[in-house]
Amino acid sequence: MSKNVLLTGGTGFVGKHLTDVLINNGFLVSVLSRSDQKNTPSITYYKWDLNKNFIDEEAILKADYIIHLAGEGIVEKRWTKKRKIALLESRIKPIDLIHSILKEKNKTLDAFISASGVGIYGAITSHKICDETTPAADDFLGNTCKEWEKTVDKIASLGVRIVKIRTGIVLGKDEGFLKKIIPSFKSGFGAVLGTGKQYLPWIHIDDLCQIYLKAILDEQMQDAYNACTTDTTTNSRFSKTLANLFGYSIWLPKVPSFILKIALGEMSIAILKGQRVSSEKIQKAGFEFQFTDLEKTLVSCLN
Ligand SMILES: NC(=O)c1ccc[n+]([C@@H]2O[C@H](COP(=O)([O-])OP(=O)(O)OC[C@H]3O[C@@H](n4cnc5c(N)ncnc54)[C@H](OP(=O)(O)O)[C@@H]3O)[C@@H](O)[C@H]2O)c1
Helix, strand or coil: CCCEEEEECCCCHHHHHHHHHHHHCCCEEEEEECCCCCCCCCEEEEEEEHHHCEECHHHHHCCCEEEECCCCCCCCCCCCHHHHHHHHHHHHHHHHHHHHHHHHCCCCCCEEEEEEEHHHHCCCEEEEEECCCCCCCCCHHHHHHHHHHHHHHHHHCCCCCEEEEEECEEEECCEHHHHHHHHHHHCCCCCCECCCCCECCEEEHHHHHHHHHHHHHCCCCCEEEEECCCCCCEHHHHHHHHHHHCCCCCCCCCECHHHHHHHHHHHHHHHHCEEEECCHHHHHCCCCCCCCCHHHHHHHHHC
16 A cells, blocks of 8 residues: 655645655655645645644544655745744744654654754855764754754654755755746846855755655665755855856856845845755765756756
8 A cells, every 4th residue: 555645844845846756656645734725636635733733633643754844934034033933933843743643642653754954054154064963053043953853853752763854955947046046147137145155055856855755765764864966066156157047147246245134134144154065974875866067957947
């Protein structure tokens, strides 16, 4: 019988692509969403309301695997005090709720796989290569990812295999990061942000979905894995490559850091700083990236 994979936040960018990959690989997919969705022959939607501590328990009880993707968008709004709480709570509250249902119903899972971010290594710009043994940084993203992953460990205490996918910037056609920046590049106004020296660890959406699939199938996978390609790019190289693909060389001066700080507040560090991240662990686990060349990847995302 087909195994059931429950996706939290399965209506988002990663979730939609992953749903297709899972269905194509013979899994049944359930999705937990805050809004009403129409079931399809291969996807069953369940409601939850984190403010009321409500989950349709059936979603959990029939799941063999849970993939936790839900969470407020990190760069959607300014990081006010209230927003920071929402960013953290929308990621850890679902895990706590799922944990309590699993415990109460004595229900086990084949694996619980959670998104996390390379932001765990902190808002730094340095040549140091961060791997999964690098300690979490003591800044907002570092602490948020650390708490998020620590909450995932509660599920491990129930004897469930857990995997944490520390994701870099996900590239895909008309979605995520590219959706935000392409309009200005397309209009000829692409620019390097800040010094441009900050690293930009990226991964193509197809590779990311294959990593999630591997995390399901490969029982040896355990704990944290960085999910970003072997390509090491900086904001400057990324911006120049993208502008070239639109047929021009960047002519605008670099957008000064202070302007971005005024415009975006503390959130500006998410684009002004960037870590250099190793993908060695996931490769040693047998994963082969299909998208490693920035230019070719961007071309595939633009067509
Ligand atoms: N995309 C990237 O570049 C990237 C990079 C690093 C890490 N990640 C992480 O990977 C995960 C998936 O990313 P994504 O790009 O697919 O995100 P996304 O497109 O923003 O989707 C996230 C989903 O989470 C649900 N959600 C949002 N706010 C929520 C809340 N307050 N309570 C419960 N559910 C909420 C939404 O589903 P409903 O509206 O249906 O409830 C939404 O579709 C996220 O945790 C993200 O932080 C993504």
